[in-house]
Amino acid sequence: MTLNRKGKTVRNLAFCVLLGVLLHALMGFPPCTVRAMCRQFQASRLLAGEIEPLHVRHERYGYSGDWVYRVRTFILAKSGETYASFLYSRNLLQNEIDYHYTPKIEQNALCAAWNGTIYAAGPFAEADSAILEIEAELRNRDKVLKSKTFTIAGERLENEVFGFPYSLDMLGGGLSGWAPEDLPDELSLYNIARLWYGDYWDEDGGHGIRHADLPCVLTLYDGSGRELERYDLSIDNYEIFFS
Incomplete structure (x- = not known):
């Protein structure tokens, strides 16, 4: 049986669909x-x-x-x-x-970061605004050498989600070999998440970065500025600098 032009088109489309299904199954x-x-x-x-x-x-x-x-x-x-x-x-x-x-x-609630935004998700429908405070600490074993708190105003993204943007500007390589305690105090959250938690082990400046949970306090407010609720959360420093 010889197919006309319309029949050939239908046949070819059916073949493409079947091929797509087979590829989808194989993957x-x-x-x-x-x-x-x-x-x-x-x-x-x-x-x-x-x-x-x-x-x-x-x-x-x-x-x-x-x-x-x-x-x-x-x-x-x-x-x-x-x-x-x-x-x-x-x-x-x-x-x-x-x-x-x-x-x-x-x-109950979650704090997560990806690619320049810290997200807070939870039962936040009644809140009109939110503030997130993130605390970073530079430690030498059990001794705290420095600490810094970052306060970021949130933007409502969804009914149960606020977003807190932060800069992804990375410092040049000139500071990568410094001892963490000698670094400038005016570092951004992104750079502190990398440089305060680095473990240096060779003379060429090679280093690894250890995981650390940064405490976060999320405060919710209503339209009049009255505090509604606070959440004690945490975020891994890798989430902040790795995207």
């Missing part, structure tokens, strides 16, 4: 939508109840030699009173959890 059925990413994350973490996205941020990026942009999707989600943050990375048909960002799961 392990990567999630194509934000809700599918949430369901996959929920299953991988054995979270009870339905998980729903609260805030989503997409960002295109590429490496040298790439001929197509990759897309990272940062998601804040909620399941009951459990809040989570996680990152997906998509390259063409492949889309999977990006473990360069460590997923976070917290009860």
Whole structure:
């Protein structure tokens, strides 16, 4: 039987659809939508109840030699009173959890940072504004050499999410070899998260950065400026400088 032009078009379209389904299956059925990413994350973490996205941020990026942009999707989600943050990375048909960002799961409220913004998620619907205070400490073993508190005003992003922006400007390499206690006091949060927590081990300036939880105090206010509630949270310094 000879197909006419319309029949050939339908046949070719059906073949393309079948090929796409087969490729999708061979890649392990990567999630194509934000809700599918949430369901996959929920299953991988054995979270009870339905998980729903609260805030989503997409960002295109590429490496040298790439001929197509990759897309990272940062998601804040909620399941009951459990809040989570996680990152997906998509390259063409492949889309999977990006473990360069460590997923976070917290009860009642969550503080997480990614790429220039600290996010606070929780039951904040009645709040009109929010202030976040982050405390960093420079320690020599058990001794505190310096401390600094950063106060950032929040911007409502969603009904249950506030965002607190911070600068991603990195200091030049001239300071990377300094002893942390000799660094200037006027460092930004981004640079303190790197330089105050560095462990130097060789004469060439090579160093590693240790993980540390920075205490955060989130204060919510109503429209008249009256304080509603305070939350004691924390954030890993790696979240602040690694994006």
